[in-house]
Amino acid sequence: MEPDLFTAAAEDRQERDPASSPLAVRMRPRTLDEVVGQGHLLKPGSPLRRLVGEGSGGPAGPSSVILWGPPGIGKTTLAYVVSQATNKRFVELSAITAGVKEVRAVIDGARRASGGYGKETVLFLDEIHRFSKAQQDSLLPAVENRWVTLIAATTENPYFSIISPLLSRSLLLTLQALTDEDLRGLLHRALTDERGLGGAVTLPEDAEAHLLRIAGGDARRALTALEAGAGSAIAKGEAEITLETLEDAVDRAAVKYDRAGDQHYDVASALIKSIRGSDVDATLHYLARMIEAGEDPRFIARRLMISASEDIGLADPTALQTAVAGAQAVALIGFPEARITLSQVAIALALAPKSNAAYLAIDAALADVRAGLAGPVPPHLRDGHYKGAEKLGHAQGYLYPHDLPGGIAAQQYAPDAVRGKQYYAPTRYGAEARYADVAERVRSRLRGEQEG
Template sequence: MADLFSADADPAGDPAAAPDDSRGGRAVLAGAPLAVRMRPRGVDEVVGQQHLLGAGSPLRRLATEGDLGRAGPASVVLWGPPGTGKTTLAHVIARSGGRRFTELSAVTAGVKDVRRVMEEARETRDLHGRQTVLFLDEIHRFTKAQQDALLPGVENRWVVLVAATTENPNFSVVTPLLSRSLLLTLRPLDDDDVRALLRSAVADPRGLAGEVELGEEALEHLVRVADGDARRALTALEAAAGTAFDTPVASGGRPVVTLEHAERALDRAAVRYDRAGDQHYDVVSAFIKSMRGSDVDAALHYLARMVEAGEDPRFIARRIVIAAAEDVGMADPSALQTAVAAMHAVAQIGMPEARIVLAQAVVHNATAPKSNAAYNAVNAAIADVRAGMAGPVPAHLRDAHYSGAQRLGHGKGYVYTHDTPAGVAAQQYAPDELVGKDYYVPTDRGFEAQVRERLGRLRRILRGR
C-alpha cells in the first residue's frame, strides 16, 4: 500500500508524468508504461464516460468537490469492462480534497489487510483530518467475509471506498455493501474517444512527446484493435511506436507509425472476452441461441470468439451436448450422438485441432430440425412431482422378488410386454392421479414426425382404446 496523493501532492512531480525536453527517440518509451503516464490528472481529462461525468453528476461532485453530502453514499462501485477507466477514476477521486490514497487488490489481500487499512484510515481522519480513498480492484474476488470486513469503514465513513469489478456486482458484491454504495456502470469507449486518446498520447509531453507521427491507417487499425479499451489502445500504440523507432528514417526526420508497424507490433487483434465475467456469459448465451435459431454462421462466429479467447474447449463441447438434447432433441436424435462424440474427441485431441471437431458439432446442431419437446416433457414432469403429484406405484409394477412381496400383491396382474402380439401391453404404468397425463408432446419436425405418429398408436394401446 502507498500514500500516493497528499493535500499538497503535485501530479507534475511524478517523474513519469513530468515533461523532459531532453528525451529523444526511444527514450520516450522508457520508464512507466504509456497507459500509466497518460492517466488523467483531473476529471476534465477523463476520456469517455460522459454519462457519469456530466455537470452536477454524483461522480463529478465526488471527484471535484470531494463529497456527496452527508446524506449521500460514501462509496462507489465501478462496474465495467477492462480499460474503461475504473482505476483512473479512483485516482481522480483521490486527488480531490487532499485525500490519502490506498490501494488493495482482491487477488492478494485478506481480511487482516482490510482491517489494517480501516484502522489506519480512522487514525488518519482523527489525527490529521484527512479522509482515505481505498481503491479495491476486482472486488468480485473477495469472499463474503472479506467484503463484510469493509462495512465498518464504509458505514462510519473512515474511507471512501472505490471498488472496481468487471462482473455484475448484483451477483458478486454482498447486499449490505452494495446498498451503501453508488453503483456506476462504465461503458467501453467509442471510436472517437479512442482516436482522441491516441492522438493526445502522441503529442503529450507525458506520452510520446511528438517524437513520432501516427499515420491515419495505423491510427484506424489501433482504434479497431482497442475495441473500446483505453489501456489496450495505449499499450498497442506504445508497441507500434517501438517498432517505428527501430525503422531507419532520413536525417532530421521523425519516425512515422505506419499500418505495417502496427500490424507487426500487435500480430492480431485481441478478442474482448472475460472468461470469468459478463462477456463470458454473453458470448456463450449468443452461441447457444444462434444454434437454437438455426443461424449456423452466427454460431460459428461465437465459437471462433470463444476459441480465440482461450475458452476451455471442453466447456464449449458440454454446451453443444446440452443444446443437442434441449433444442434439437428427437427431431434429429443423431445430433446428440455427434455432440457426445465431439465431447470425447475434444478431450482426447485438444487444441488447436479440437476446433474442427467443435465446428462439425456446431454445424450439425444449427442445421438440424429443432424440437424442445423432450426438454419440456421432463420439466413438466418435475413440476408435477414438486407439486406433490407422486402417487403410489401401481401394485402390479412393484418389485416382487423379495420374500413376502406376493402376499402384498406386488406384481400381481403384470403383463410381460414381450408376451403380447404387438409388443405393447394395455396396462397402467403411471400412478392413479397421473393416468392419461401427456408430458411428451412431439412436434411434426424432422424425425420426430415419425415418433409422433408411433406415439399416438402406443398411447391408444396402452390406454385400451
C-alpha cells in the same frame, strides 16, 4: 502510517522525467473531463461529479462507491481521479491477494494520516466480489465512520456478490464498455498531447484499425500497443506508424476483416458452412479469425444459435440448449474468456449430427400460407367458450385426445386447403430417427389407420 514514500518518489521522478513512465501512465486522466467514455456518469451535476466537489456545496453523498463493469474500462482510473480531485491519499488493494488484515492496516493508517497529517484516504479495492461476507463486513465501520472513501470495483453483479449493508451505504455506478470511438479519441490525444507522443509520429487509418482490434476495448492495452508501435517507428526514423511497423512491434498480424464490410459476412458465412459441413477444424479457424479481428462475441453467439436450429435441429435437440447457454455465458463474461465458451459451442455444433428438416418444414408451411392456402379452421377445433358457440356448431364433436388410448384422436386438424400436407420430413440422422418413427406412427393414427 506515514504517507507512501515510494509512491511519492515515483510521482516526483515522473514529474522530473515524464518520458521515463509508460505512455498509459503519462496519459492517465487528471480530471473527470479527461476520462474516456462513461459519458452517462460524467454529466454536470451527476453523483460522480458531486462526489469530487463539483457543483454546489462541495463533496456530498455516500463515502463509498461501487464501480460495476467489464475489465479494462477505467475503474482504477476513476478511483485515482477522485483521489486527485479531492486531494486525498490513494491506496490500492486487490481482493485477490489482500485479506482482512491488509484492509485493517490501511484503515488504521488512514485514521492516523487523517489525524497526524490532515490527509484523508481513498481506498480502492479491486475485485471486491472475491471477498467473503465476513471480509466485506470488516469494511462497514470504515464506511459508516468515513475513515476512508471506499471505492470498490467489481465485474460481477453487485446485487449478488456484495453484501446488502455495504451496498445500501454505497453509490452504485454502472460503467459501460469502451467503444472504438472512445479509444480512437484516446489514441488521438496520446499522439498529439505533450504528455504523450507530442506529434512525433502519426497513425494511418489501417494501423489505427488494427490497433483498435487488438485493444479489445481496453484503454491501457491500446496505449501500450501505440507506444510500442511509436518506439519502433521512431527507431526507424519514420514519421508514421505503418501497419507493418505496428504488426512487428506488437507481434500480432493484422487480420483482413472489416466488421462493416464483405469480410464480416464472408467469414461469418464460412463459419456456418463449416459447421454445416461438420469440418470442426475449419470451424475453429474461422472462429479464430472473427475473435482475433475483434468481432462482437454476441454476434458470433447469435450465429451459432441460428445454426443449432437451421443445420442440426432435432438430429440433436441439445444443440440449441448448448448454443443458448453459450450465448448467455458470453454475455456475462465477455472477452477474452468468452473465446473458450464460443469454441466449446462451435465444436459441439460441428460434430453434431445434421438435419435441416425443421428449417425446411416451417419454410414450406409459410410458403403455403403466403400462397393463400389457409382456409377456415375446422368447426370442431374452434373456440367454444362463449354464448352461442354451440348454436354455430363450434367445438362440437371435438375429441379430447387425453380421453383416448394412446392420447391420439383420429380427427381433422388442418384446414381443408392443406389437409394431408406433410411439411415435416424428418431425416434418419442422430436423435431425429426417433422423431421420424414417431411422426410416421402418429400420422397413421390420425388418418384412422389401425396399427398392425
